[in-house]
Amino acid sequence: MRMSLSVEELPLAWLRDNCPCLRCRDPRNGQKLFQITELPVDLALGAVRQTADGVEVDWAPDGHRSAYSARWLTANRPDAGDGSGDRRDETGKTLWVAADLADGLPEADWAEYLRDPVTKARVLESVLGLGFALLRDVPCREGQVLAVAETFGYVRETNYGRLFDVRVEPDPNNLAFTGARIAPHTDNPYRDPVPTLQLLHCLSNAAVGGDSGLVDGFKAAALLRAEDPEAFAVLTRIPVPFRFSDARTELAADRPLIDVDGRGRIREVRFNNRSISTLRLPADELDAFYRAYRIFAEITLRPELQLDFRLSPGDCLIFDNVRLLHARTAFEESGARHLQGAYADIDALAGTLAVLLRQRVVAGEEFLDGLAQLFTGEGAGAYLGEAVTMAQHMLQAAAQAEEAGAPGPLVAAALLHDIGHFQGPVSGEELMAGTDNLHSHTGADRLADWFGPEVTEPIRLHVAAKRYLCAVEPEYFDRLSEASVYTLEVQGGPMSPSEVDGYEANPYAADGVAVRRWDDEGKDPEVSAPDFAHFRPLLAALLRTA
Template sequence: MSPLPAFPIGDLPVMWLRDNCPCTQCRDPRSGQKLFQIGSLPDGLRVAAVAAVDSAGAPAVEVTWDPDGHRSTYPQAWLEAHRPGGPEHRDRRTEAGKELWAARDLTGRMPTADWDEYLAEPALRARMLESVLRLGFMVLRGVPEREGQVLDVAETFGYVRETNYGKLFDVRVEPDPNNLAFTSVAITPHTDNPYRDPVPTLQLLHCLVNDADGGDSGLVDGFAAAALLRREDPEAFEVLTRTPVPFVFRDAGAELRADRPLIDTDPLGRVREVRFNNRSIGTLRLPADALEAFYAAYRTFAELLERSELRLDLRLVPGDCLVFDNTRLLHARTAFAKDGARHLQGCYADLDGLASTLAVLRRADTLEPLAQLFAGAGTTEYLGEPVSMAQHMLQAGARAEAAGAPPHLVAAALLHDVGHVEDDVVTGRELMSGNDNRHSHTGADALGRWFGPEVTEPVRLHVAAKRYLCAVEPGYHDRLSEASKYTLAVQGGVMTPAQADRFAALAGAADAVAVRRWDDEAKDPDAVTPPFEHFLPLLTALLRG
């Protein structure tokens, strides 16, 4: 029994608390999606009773609800972390989740990486993607100078967004350009495709050739500029957030228009998009005084965006790929000689996919200790069986997967013996020398750091399942390996009929028996198994929220 939390549960907003009930009636355990309608919760819902309980070994609070009698169990850690009035969520799409910068802030800390290392090292990849979210960009160096390669770069973190310029577009001087980008003139800091809604939220520019005099690139942090405008001229800031501006584009195949403010804020007033493109603003239709106010503010912001201290200059050389947040950073280029060779290839993608890729990469980081275990201590002998501990567990996981088992059981099979190797493999030897190391319990407890009971409980019960099967299934005992037969006695021996009945009545008995069978089968010295990394997506999906 754990103590109740320090704050009274009864004071929490009832609908909010009930909407967050984690039970499997309220949420689909696979997808986490809610299974009830918010409108179908009873009127007059209230907390009838509160009790301190244990939930998978952690202190929790059980709430009984009036009038429907439903029970919800909230881990105390969750209640503490989500207590109303706690720190606000730092929405990463708004200025609250960014590091705003002027050019000199980035001296010596440009977010750059070598392409091959970016591909090879998940941790580096995560740092670079984090830079795109935090600073608004990254530069990858040494990206193969192949046509179309920029699409491969996009696929490392998301999905290409096709537009009227194609999946991929070439930035070079063209004979009959439909866009100034395809000429040699200078282009001041701007948002791309401002006339699209949704605007592409990421842009990639991959340099294939840059022999031109000029043609350098520049980046301006539009969020920093907007914040500066808010400080220096709050009225202009206000006008720009309140005035939808028509952005227009028209050529043979497309006719686009988006009416959006130059500075877009979220409902809490935080900057969340800057859309600035001097070239594409159409004709505003407003009363004369509103037009005057808008143009004054627009000019003030335009001048601010051209301050040299805001502009980070960089020259893309062949092999460089610049990836930037098109809702935040404005990009520019200097003019170049019309006959100078300069060729970039670009494409668009979206921030949501990039943020998702980053979150999934971070889950893999979380599982690093398990990966180490499979690569290190787990590769040594396993209780005198003809396979290593790691081979044994990988086989068990692979067999569960091949049998079409749900992810939590594949995970349980894959990880059922981590209790043997929790520190090193010695605990396994201890078992063989006649002392029960209670590895199913230590394993389940260790796994509780990452996974919920749907994974930990079959692990906890997989030794008991052997004792159970020996009691109820003729022939089962005889099929066990010699080592398994030996440890049976150390682990408590064949269950009595009463013990077997109690075991069979447990909610998790069937899962534990299933894991046990894959365990028993997974001792083939010739079996080819996938590496631990194969299971990472499945494991990461099961990580506790």
């Protein structure tokens, strides 16, 4: 932290350009209020004062004063790398081959996507990171694809309309509207700007054939770079004349097959053999291009790169059209196959994800505020006949877990294991619903919006663990408190042998037992445990924000 306060070593124009004062930035919208040309040409540091929160700088020669927080200086120091960035080049992506997705496609149920911001964030993150996601059970209504696009952005209208029907047409202006096989390609390369996202919503797919395929074009380009750097360089340099023409339309874009940014990072791929028009270049450039084009095309066709699947009615595929190549096997033109497609843009999708995450961070803080209030409010009440309050009990259990060196999620589980006892009237809307009949289950369910199974499942099991221990450890029963012996009966008594087998099959069985033992130890009125604030950072780190 100390190092970051040595503003003398920082580039002066950069530091001044980032002055956060109200004269330099509009507080209403964060926009800069000055031109770079308005800064003194002979800008220099005057007095520099360390403050409680960072540093304060008097600038020469104009006497402007800037204050920079230590936090800002640390987060933005020039050697901190180029930051999170816009995640549009290859460094912001997870490149893949088909086998990487053998465990399943990135998918979600449409209703869940609409209901749950975490599910929605996960879907959008998949489109950004993997290049695609699949929504299931989207209503099979005409025009529904537009509603899907509008959940994260804006429809990009093209010559094909706001939406387009992918089915066999009598007089097709595009091969997509025939039954022909379509090799892996990106759409609309003859547009500039090309639509960066495509949606395909399956309304029916009863035809023989017509399966779908996706290829990560960034992966293919990265392979080309590794295997044949000269071919890669050629394809990043030579603009390809993409053309499209029909009775009402005439489009042209001269763009390379592989677009790299100023640092040579892969940023966009356009690949569509159907719409490459005649290149006019010197003969040696044409030879170099065709050699490289063929090698790249061969890579895109490698079977291990292509992820094959079949769209069923209700599926809506969302994919990055400047990265992923999509393909289709041939199908019988007599069969019923009808998709509706639309284009959109990925900048709005990334923005929607960013806002979701921002809102989730705020909601997470509110959730933790609610938990904190439960510990000081309702939690200060009596705990089922024990000599400690509910809050003391849970804090003691968590302290035990912490002292035992348990992993974070298990400490959190110990801390929150009896949350199901709380009626939760005061705050935190997630905690306000329902009453506690099966407190281990209701507690786990209430927490599932915010914590993963490594926190919720030991909580869910901590009552079963008591019944389990009573069955397998005779001496365990002897150590139970009086109240606990009473509740054991209410909860079903010791487990039967078959119940024991069932319990042990649960992957969280051992964690449930661990929480149970800290539960049993946390009932000592003489012990002083840390308060909720002590555990809050741990909980914050475990919150599911996406």
